[in-house]
Amino acid sequence: MSAPAMPEKVAGIIPVKFEKFGLRHYLICLKGLVLRECLRFLHQRERFISSLVRPLIWLFIFAAGFRQVLGVSIIPPYKTYVLYEVYITPGLCGMILLFSGMQSSLSMVYDREMGNMRTLLVSPFPRWFLLVSKMLAGVSVSIAQVYAFLIVAWFWGVKAPPIGYLMVLPALFLSGMMLCALGMLLSSMIKQLENFAGIMNFVIFPGYFASPALYPLWRIQEASPLLYKICLANPFTYAVELIRFAFYGQINWLSLGVVAGCTLLFLAAAIIAYDPSRGLMTRKQDTGGNA
Amino acid sequence: MAALDVAGVSHSYGPKRALNDVSFSIAPATFTVLLGLNGAGKTTLFSLISHLYDTRGGSIRIFGHDVSRASGEALRRVGIVFQARTLDLDLSVHQNLSYHAALHGIGGREARQRIAALLDIVDMQGRQHDKARSLSGGQIRRIEIARALLHRPSLLLLDEATVGLDIQSRAGILATIRKLVETEGIGVLWATHLIDEVEDGDHVVVLRQGELVAKGKVADVVRTSGAGSIRDAFSRLSRIETAGIAEISP
Numbered sequence: 206m207s208a209p210a211m212p213e214k215v216a217g218i219i220p221v222k223f224e225k226f227g228l229r230h231y232l233i234c235l236k237g238l239v240l241r242e243c244l245r246f247l248h249q250r251e252r253f254i255s256s257l258v259r260p261l262i263w264l265f266i267f268a269a270g271f272r273q274v275l276g277v278s279i280i281p282p283y284k285t286y287v288l289y290e291v292y293i294t295p296g297l298c299g300m301i302l303l304f305s306g307m308q309s310s311l312s313m314v315y316d317r318e319m320g321n322m323r324t325l326l327v328s329p330f331p332r333w334f335l336l337v338s339k340m341l342a343g344v345s346v347s348i349a350q351v352y353a354f355l356i357v358a359w360f361w362g363v364k365a366p367p368i369g370y371l372m373v374l375p376a377l378f379l380s381g382m383m384l385c386a387l388g389m390l391l392s393s394m395i396k397q398l399e400n401f402a403g404i405m406n407f408v409i410f411p412g413y414f415a416s417p418a419l420y421p422l423w424r425i426q427e428a429s430p431l432l433y434k435i436c437l438a439n440p441f442t443y444a445v446e447l448i449r450f451a452f453y454g455q456i457n458w459l460s461l462g463v464v465a466g467c468t469l470l471f472l473a474a475a476i477i478a479y480d481p482s483r484g485l486m487t488r489k490q491d492t493g494g495n496a
Numbered sequence: 497m498a499a500l501d502v503a504g505v506s507h508s509y510g511p512k513r514a515l516n517d518v519s520f521s522i523a524p525a526t527f528t529v530l531l532g533l534n535g536a537g538k539t540t541l542f543s544l545i546s547h548l549y550d551t552r553g554g555s556i557r558i559f560g561h562d563v564s565r566a567s568g569e570a571l572r573r574v575g576i577v578f579q580a581r582t583l584d585l586d587l588s589v590h591q592n593l594s595y596h597a598a599l600h601g602i603g604g605r606e607a608r609q610r611i612a613a614l615l616d617i618v619d620m621q622g623r624q625h626d627k628a629r630s631l632s633g634g635q636i637r638r639i640e641i642a643r644a645l646l647h648r649p650s651l652l653l654l655d656e657a658t659v660g661l662d663i664q665s666r667a668g669i670l671a672t673i674r675k676l677v678e679t680e681g682i683g684v685l686w687a688t689h690l691i692d693e694v695e696d697g698d699h700v701v702v703l704r705q706g707e708l709v710a711k712g713k714v715a716d717v718v719r720t721s722g723a724g725s726i727r728d729a730f731s732r733l734s735r736i737e738t739a740g741i742a743e744i745s746p
Contacts, residue, residue, distance in 0.1 A: 226568075230601030237598020241587070248586040320580035324643075327546045328599035329571040335599075 226330065234330050235338045242342035243349075245312075256305065256350045260297040261357060268293055280421055282453040290363045295449035296418025297358075298351045298373075299380060303441060305347035306384030307409055309340075313392035326479075333476045336389060340472070343388075344381035351377055369452040376451035380444035383464050386471035387440075393478035416442040417449075440467040497560050499524045499651045499683030500545065506553035507540055514540040515706045517554070522685055522699070524650065527677045529694050530687040532703035533734050538687040539579055541703070542655045545685075546576050558651055572600070575644030579655040579687075581636055583628040589615075589639055590624040593646060600647035607646075614642035618672060634665030641669065645676070651683045652676070658690065666693070691727045700726070702733045709733045 246253060272289040279286060316322040328335055355370065365373070391404055415436050417425075422442070426433040436442050440463060447460035498521040507515040515537045522528045532538045543549045545556055547567045556563040561570040583592050590611060597607035615621045618638040628636065637657060644652060654673065658666040670693055676682045686693070694700060700717055702710040710717045710733050714726050723729035 226601055233601050233603035234598050236603065237595050240598075241584070241591070241595045244591055245584070245586055320578055320582040321584055323546075323548060323576075323578055323580075324582050324596060325599065326548055327571055327574075327576055329568040330599070330601070331568065 231330070231334065234328070234334070235341065238335075238338040239342040239345050242339075242346050246346045252308070253350070256301060256308075257353055257357070259304065260300055260354050263293065263297055263300070264290060264358060264361065264363070280423070282450045282455050282457075288363075290358075290361070291365075292421075293419055294355075294358055294363050294365075295452060296416070296445050297354065298377065298448050299416070299418055299441060299445040300413060301351050301354060302347050302377065302381045302384050302444070303409060303413060305343065305350060306381065306388040307391070307404055308388075309343035309385050310388030310392040310395070310404065313339075313389060314395050317392075332479060336476055336479055337472070340382060340385040340389060343385045344378060347381045347385070348374070348377050365452040366454065368454055372454050373448060373451040376447045379461075379464050379468060380447060383440060383444060383468040383471060386468055386475055389475040390471050390478060393475060412439060412441045415439050416445050418445050440464065443467075497524075498522060498557070499526075499559060500685060501557040502541070502545070502554070503556070504554035505541070505544060505551060505556060507537075507544060507549065507551075513706055515544075515703075518703070518706075518708045519554070520701045520708065520711045522651070522683050524683045525677055525681040526699055527674060527684045527686065527695075527697075528699040528701060530685055530701050530703065531689065531691070531694070531730055531734075532687070533689050535705070536689075536703040536734075537706040538689075538703060539655055540706075542576070542578075542653055542687060545653060546574070547571060572647065573649055574651045574653060575647065575649035577637070577640045577644050577652075577654040577657050579657075579659065581633075581640070583636055583639060583643075585627070585629040588625050588627055589620070589631070592628055592639065593624075593643055596643045597646050602647060610646055610648075611642070614645055617645070618642045619668070632665075634661045634669070637661060637665070637669055638672075641672065649682065651685070653685050653687075655687045656689070657686070658688070658693065666690075691730050694726050702730065704734050 268290040283292075313322065316325070325335055325339070326332070352370075387408075391408065395404070415432065416439050417436065418441070422433060422436055425436055443457075443460040443463040446457050447464050450457040450460070500522040502521065503519050505515055505518045506513070518537070518541065530538055530541070540549070544551050545558070545563065547563050547570070551564050556570075558570040559573050561573070563570045584595070587595070593611045593614075594607055597603065597610065602610065611624065612621075615624060618641055620635065620638050620642065623631070623635070628639070631639065641654075641657070644654075652673070657673075658669055661669070673684055673686065674695075677684055694714060696714050698714050699712065700710070700714055701708065702717070710721060710729070712720075717733075718724070718726055718729045721729040721732050723732055
């Protein structure tokens with residue numbers, strides 16, 4: 206490589222007077238992070254297809270098989286008997302958000318192992334802003350996946366009231382933020398990519414099955430009071446119910462409160478965990494880990 | 497004001513001491529080589545300067561801004577090329593650079609103009625739509641240098657930037673960085689264990705097992721260490737027990 210003369214347009218790097226970051230700069234940074242996440246998602250077609258296929262298998266095969274076995278009585282927000290496919294659709298939306306949130310955790314671990322994470326962490330923007338922006342980027346991609354699933358489900362005959370598709374957006378957003386924040390927190394604890402299998406076994410599967418995603422809570426209570434209590438302690442339960450009620454233009458206030466509270470809790474913990482002076486990343490320094 | 501001021505910095509990984517009371521400073525528009533064998537503490541020092549790790553002992557200032565207390569202001573003034581490749585291989589060159597520009601609050605036309613100009617500087621014009629995955633090691637390094645310069649830093653840190661590259665690529669990258677010091681007045685901290693990358697007019701900082709064993713101009717380090725050349729001096733300072741720091745005024 207030769208050393209060409211510096212073009213006039215970049216000459217004068219020194220001295221530079223840095224203007225204070227304003228709202229415009231923060232928005233540019235946010236846009237950059239969202240765009241990168243979208244581009245990565247689009248470049249990884251297998252990820253897009255698998256994210257869509259997973260809930261569709263549950264809808265097309267599992268729901269069809271269990272429709273006759275699992276009767277669903279009239280429970281809020283439903284005003285009449287609904288098909289099992291209709292019942293599990295909010296849970297499948299939650300499933301997409303859950304897997305996507307954990308996938309973003311996986312990508313954080315991958316980025317950290319590959320070194321890409323460093324480029325993010327040496328940005329001059331506050332670290333809390335970078336992490337929140339990264340979460341927003343992840344949630345944007347998750348919500349796009351949910352709507353792609355809902356379109357296919359609509360053609361399969363699973364239809365919510367038209368207004369429900371709009372009303373569910375804030376519920377998806379908040380639930381997605383909670384799950385992404387949890388994923389981010391977990392990513393700060395995982396040292397190597399290989400450990401992600403543990404997340405599948407200890408977070409995703411228990412979180413998904415110990416919730417009303419596939420069967421109503423009253424049925425779980427009848428089957429096992431202990432499991433019922435576990436379901437009540439599971440934040441994913443409230444994310445599913447928040448989404449379910451939102452499809453019918455209703456707000457489940459308890460679910461809203463729990464999901465909002467857990468989002469703040471997980472987010473605060475993730476920000477602390479990624480703080481070089483206080484968090485878990487600091488403890489990794491002690492063992493010679495990379496930040 | 498010093499471009500970089502490292503004062504009494506220590507760092508440990510559990511019981512293992514990685515850096516012990518390291519102090520040196522870099523003036524603007526100078527090329528300083530941070531010399532040390534593998535495990536000397538170069539990468540730890542870079543992680544502390546770039547605030548990936550918190551500075552627990554001592555202080556680090558970049559143009560007067562404390563890295564721990566005012567990390568944002570400090571990081572705006574520094575461009576970093578890490579030892580590990582940090583481009584996103586799934587994205588194109590332009591997408592990688594745009595992402596970095598956004599991380600510094602630079603967007604739109606301004607980002608596009610800077611990217612085009614910097615690709616000229618690193619001799620990668622016309623490659624902006626290529627996937628990073630399709631580039632050679634040397635080309636990836638050039639893009640990483642362009643990326644480090646995008647936000648117009650006043651201090652450039654390069655950690656083993658030429659490791660794994662062929663002789664021609666190494667020489668080209670080194671020449672480009674040296675030219676930036678001359679024409680743009682950027683202060684450079686160039687970490688390496690390759691002694692042939694040091695030139696007579698450079699400043700050097702020599703680390704050995706986390707200890708600073710020499711600092712100053714090349715000629716002064718050579719003289720103080722009693723060696724005949726910087727190669728011999730580095731060899732002595734790195735492998736032979738030395739009694740204290742060879743203090744040389746710049």
